[in-house]
Amino acid sequence: MKKVIVRGKASGRVLKSKMPINFLGAVDKKLGRVLDKNHDLYGKSLKGFILVFPHGIGSSVGAYTIYSLKSNGVAPAAMICTKADLTVATGCALADIPMVVVSEDEFESVKGAGANVEGEGEDEVITLDTDKLKIITSTNNSTVS
Numbered sequence: 001m002k003k004v005i006v007r008g009k010a011s012g013r014v015l016k017s018k019m020p021i022n023f024l025g026a027v028d029k030k031l032g033r034v035l036d037k038n039h040d041l042y043g044k045s046l047k048g049f050i051l052v053f054p055h056g057i058g059s060s061v062g063a064y065t066i067y068s069l070k071s072n073g074v075a076p077a078a079m080i081c082t083k084a085d086l087t088v089a090t091g092c093a094l095a096d097i098p099m100v101v102v103s104e105d106e107f108e109s110v111k112g113a114g115a116n117v118e119g120e121g122e123d124e125v126i127t128l129d130t131d132k133l134k135i136i137t138s139t140n141n142s143t144v145s
Contacts, residue, residue, distance in 0.1 A: 001100050004130040005089050008098030010078035011127040014112025015049035017041050023062030023091065032074025050126045051076035052110050056088035066091025078128045080135070082107045098128055100135070110135075 017040050021027065026036035027046065034041040046069065056062060066088065069075035078098040079088060092099040102110075111124050127136045 001106070001133055001135060002103055003084065003101040004133070005084050005099040005101060006092045006097060007130045008078070008096065009127075009129050009131070010050065010098050011125060012048050012050045012077040014052055014110060014124045014126055015041065015044060015046065015076070016052040016110060016112035018054065020055050020057040021053050021088075022058035023056060023065040023087065024059045025062075026058075027065055027069070029065045029068035030072055030074070032069055032072070045074070046076045047074045049076050050078045050080060050112075050128065052080045052107065052112060054107070055081050055083035056085045056091075058087065060087050060090070062087040063091035063094060066097065067094040070095035070097060078126075080107075080110065080126075080128070098130055100128065100130060102135075106135075 019040050026034055026039055028035050032045050032047045034044050036042060075095060075097055079092055080100055080102055082102060082104055084101050
């Protein structure tokens with residue numbers, strides 16, 4: 001783990017995308033589903049997942065969307081990115097959603113449900129503990145520090 005952006009602990013199944021996410025335009029803040037038909041997570045719910053994606057894109061108002069996801073009970077449990085953009089970092093801070101930045105190699109090593117991994121690791125569960133600076137995967141008990 002390269003950097004902790006928002007401290008916290010979370011555990012959940014992995015939902016992974018290799019595409020950036022525009023939270024303002026692509027995510028329904030009431031239902032927590034990806035609405036962008038061009039996104040590889042189209043139609044998927046973010047609720048309760050450890051959301052693994054490169055970074056956010058689009059308007060800074062997307063931070064409010066992340067906060068709304070949390071307020072509506074449909075937010076991801078945590079977010080793991082390769083780059084900390086201002087929108088996602090601010091949204092996670094406002095919503096108290098743990099967020100960490102990982103290296104490209106660490107990002108590639110995470111398996112999970114999503115269009116880019118075609119069913120690989122669908123049951124992989126991650127436990128994220130920023131106090132211990134660890135990400136633990138339950139399918140292979142590996143640790144990313």
